[in-house]
Amino acid sequence: MLDSMADNFFKKIVDDANAALLFISPSLEGSIKTKDYIIKYANHKANKFFSNSSESIKGLPLVQFTNGGEIILLANKVLKNQESEVFNISKIEDTDTINYNVKIESFYDGVxxxxxxLRLEYISDKESKLPLGNVKSRTRELEISNLFGIRVLDSNDSIICYLKPVFxxxxxxxxxLIDYINNRMGEIADEETELIAGQTILEYYPKNLENGVFGILAECYITGENRxxxxxxxxxxxxxxxxxxAVKMNDGLILFSxxxxxxxxxxxxxxxxNRLLSEAEHVANIxxxxxxxxxxxxxxxDNVYKLFGYDRxxxxxxxxxxxxxxxxxxxxxxxxxxxxxxxxxxxxDIVFRVYTKKNELRYMNTIGEYYQKDGNWYxxxxxxxxxxxxxxxxxxxxxxxxLKRTNADLEAFNRVASHDLQEPLRKIQMFVSRLIEEEQGHLSSRSQQYLDKIKSSSDRMRNLINNLLSYSKVDEVSEQPRRVDLNDVLNNVLEDxxxxxxxLNAKVDSVCLPVVNGIQFQLEQLFANLIGNSLKxxxxxxxxxxKILSSVVKGNTSSVDALLPNINYVKLQFIDNGIGFxxxxxEKIFEIFQRLHGKTEFSGTGLGxxxxxxxxxxxxxxxxxxxxxxxxxxxxxYLPTLL
Structure with a gap:
């Protein structure tokens, strides 16, 4: 209770004080340079001084009151330098001019x-001891007021100047004409502002004509619109x-730079x-x-748009x-x-396909990582x-x-050329030789037997050579692959x-088959050999x-090692109920000239x-x-799909 009484006692003393007391703090916490301050406390005198009423101004922004802008500039300076500022100002109340002494000092986290x-007998400045009321004191008062305004302008971080037009x-x-310019210009240009004021903008900086500054200022003055x-x-x-x-004011322009x-x-x-990065991306195609x-x-x-075929x-x-x-x-x-x-x-890290602006199918690889900034994830x-x-x-x-296949084929062909292909030729030569030795002029039954063997061997030799030629020419086709409907392929083979x-009273069942990219006559030969093999x-x-079945599988999900992981395949299955193997x-069944049965049991050359x-x-x-x-x-x- 004693603390509460003490607080009320001191509050009454401050509220009833003859001086106006105002405590303000920056609108931005912790800032030493702000555009406004919030009034945290104002006693009765301060309420009347700023609002001309007894209503409380606590919680209001300082900038909305008269002289608030000038006080804000000095308050920023006080917080920055931690040094007090003292000056005098005049205020017209009713018909009288009242003079005040203002002191701004740092206090805790505010000002x-x-x-x-100031009473008449006490008002003075550093250079004059004259009381207010006579002509000299009034003149001095105006000088002090002007000095205050200049101090405010000079303390600003921006260049402020006032220009008057020359016609x-x-x-x-x-x-x-540069009628006024603050000290900030002298700091930037490294010269005395007194030497700048009084010149025209084209005298001081002739390039103001070619860089367009003069034209902009002339337009601002003529139209009255800010630029x-x-x-x-x-x-x-x-x-x-x-x-x-640039802002038009009265008969001139005021510039804030x-x-x-x-x-x-x-x-x-x-x-x-960014340019170096863009060039690097272009070179790397990323x-x-x-x-x-x-x-x-x-x-x-920019290069992402290029990759997709678009402009920026x-x-x-x-x-x-x-x-x-x-x-x-x-x-x-x-x-x-x-x-x-x-x-x-x-x-x-993912690879996917996209369609560009020209509807071209391209493969793209995206690699990305995540990070957090200011509470947001990117x-x-x-x-x-x-x-x-x-x-x-x-x-x-x-x-x-x-290459591996060619090497294997060459080895197999060498074996064939040195043995299997020579066997029919040797038989032909042997029996023809015997026929000449034993029968000249006419043929006996024995000779006829030899002749039959010659014919049999010759036929087999012909089929062997034909199949061998077919095998060797598979990779030599000049025809370009195109869209082939496998249903048409199957129908042509079944008709043949x-x-x-x-x-044989055979039954052939098939599901609807897809379209693939290939050479039709080769695919028909493929179907004919497989179906013919089942019928044999x-x-x-x-x-x-x-039975002929069809489905689509992904290379990376199949157990077949030969399939590429990033490609989809058409899977075709030819299933029969024959003798099997x-x-x-x-594995060996696909080798050339490989036969699982004797030639007397089943016809063929082992090349199908x-x-x-x-x-x-x-x-x-x-x-x-x-x-x-x-x-x-x-x-x-397994055949690659079209897409």
């Missing part, structure tokens, strides 16, 4: 202002950038860095981005707009990757076009496979084999059945499945065989 009324004989503005501009000036070989606001040289230097450095996860906005570098800022910065470029089959993959990255704040990363890289890798893999199928190796007493032959394998490989696919003796066989083909 304390004491305003005391020619046609009453047109030809120049502007803003930023220009570079050279003072004593030093570059200074000034940002200026701020030194923005440092900002311009930063801007120039940033421009150079672009960069910054994604505001909270606003779903993405800021792209031609598409907006929304996340959904990026998704619109994606290939439909990659949409869920990309959304899922970004969703997991946002949730776990883990590094994102993702920064790069986007690079990896189409050529993937194509090169695919071509390299294909070339390596072709129709009589044989009917003779049938079980006695069992109706032959052949043992598991140990499922080798040709199938070569056709599939020439289409960048792979073929596999699976069988079980007595239960049938299954041949599976």
């Amino acid at each position: 304390l202002i004491t305003i005391t009324e 020619n004989k046609k009453n047109e503005v030809k120049d502007f 803003e501009y930023t220009r570079e000036f050279i003072f004593n070989d030093v570059s200074i950038w000034l940002s200026t606001r 701020k030194d923005v040289t440092q900002e311009k230097n930063y801007e120039a450095q940033l421009f150079v860095q 672009g960069s981005f910054r994604w505001n996860l909270g606003k779903e906005e993405i800021k792209y570098s 800022n031609e598409f907006d910065d929304k996340y959904d707009r990026l998704l619109s470029f994606l290939h439909p089959n990659d949409l869920l993959k990309v959304k899922s990757s970004f969703k997991n990255g946002k949730k776990n704040k883990t590094k994102t 993702m920064v990363g790069v986007i690079r076009d990896v189409t050529n890289q993937l194509e090169s890798e695919s071509v390299l893999q294909i070339k390596n496979s072709e 084999l129709g009589e044989h199928i009917n003779d 190796y049938i079980k006695e007493g069992v109706q032959p059945e052949i 043992e598991k140990k032959y499922q 499945l080798s040709i199938c394998k070569k056709i599939v490989q020439s289409h960048n696919g792979t073929i596999l065989a699976k069988g079980e003796l007595g239960k049938g066989a299954e041949f599976t083909i």
Whole structure:
């Protein structure tokens, strides 16, 4: 209770004091340079001084009161230098001029202002002891007031100057006279302001004509509309950038100019860095981005637009707009990757396909990482076009496979040329020789037997050579791949084999087959060899059945090592209920001239499945065989999809 009584006692003393007491604090906490202060306390005298009433001004901004702007400037100076400021001001109340002494001093985290009324016998300044009331004292009072205004202007960080127009004989503005300029200009230009005032702007700085400053000021004076501009000036070989606001006032212009040289230097450095980054991105064929996860906005570098075939800022910065470029089959993959990255704040590294402005399909790789700033999460990363890289890798893999295959074929051909191909020729030569030795002029039954053997061997030799030629020419086709409907391929083959199928009462069932990129006559040969193989190796007493199935699989989810991970494949399955084969032959069955049965049991040369394998490989696919003796066989083909 005693504390409360003491507080009320001292509050009454302060409120009833003859001096106006005002405590203000910066509107921005902790700032020593602000555009306004909030009144935290004002006694009765202060309320009356600023508002001409007894109403409390506590909590109001100081800037809204008369002389508030000048006090704010000095308050900033007091907080910065921690030194008090004392000056005199005059105020007209009713018809009388009242003089006041103002003291501004730092107090805790704000500023304390004491305003005391000066009586006639005590009013003086440092240079005059004259009492107020006579002509000399009134003149001195005006001088003090002017000095206060000049002090306020000189303490400002901006250049403040007042210009008066200079007219020619046609009453047109030809120049502007520098009527007043504060000390800040002298600090920037490194010369006395007294030497600047009194000159015209074109006398002081002739380039004001060619840099457009004079034209802007003339337009401001004529139209009365405010103008803003930023220009570079050279003072004593030093570059200074000034940002200026011109305002028409009375019969002249008042200019407020701020030194923005440092900002311009930063801007120039940033421009150079951005230019270097842009050039580096162009050379590396990459672009960069910054994604505001909270606003779903993405800021792209210029090269990102180029990668997508657009001009700068031609598409907006929304996340959904990026998704619109994606290939439909990659949409869920990309959304899922970004969703997991946002949730776990883990590094994102993903390859996806996009359509450019020209509807070209390109492969893009995005690598991004997450970081937090000012409570917001962002993702920064790069986007690079990896189409050529993937194509090169695919071509390299294909070339390596072709090289291995060619080497293997050469070895096998050497074996064939040295043994299998020579066998029919040797028989022909042997029997022809015997025929000449034993029968001349006519043929006996024995000779006829020899002749039959010659014919049999010759036929086999012909088929062998034909198949061998077919095998060797698979990779030598000049025809370019195109869209091929596999349903048409199957129908053509079934029509060719129709009589044989009917003779065996065979049943061929197929699902609807897709469209692939390939060479039609080779694909027809592939289907004919596989279906013909199933019709050849049938079980006695069992109706032959052949099923053809189709599906789409991803290379990275298949257990087949030969498939590329970033490509989708059409999977074709040819399943029959024939005699089948043992598991140990499922790899060997595709080797050239490889036969699992004697030539007396089943006709053939051992090249049919080798040709199938070569056709599939020439289409960048792979073929596999699976069988079980007595239960049938299954041949599976993987061909790349169109997309």
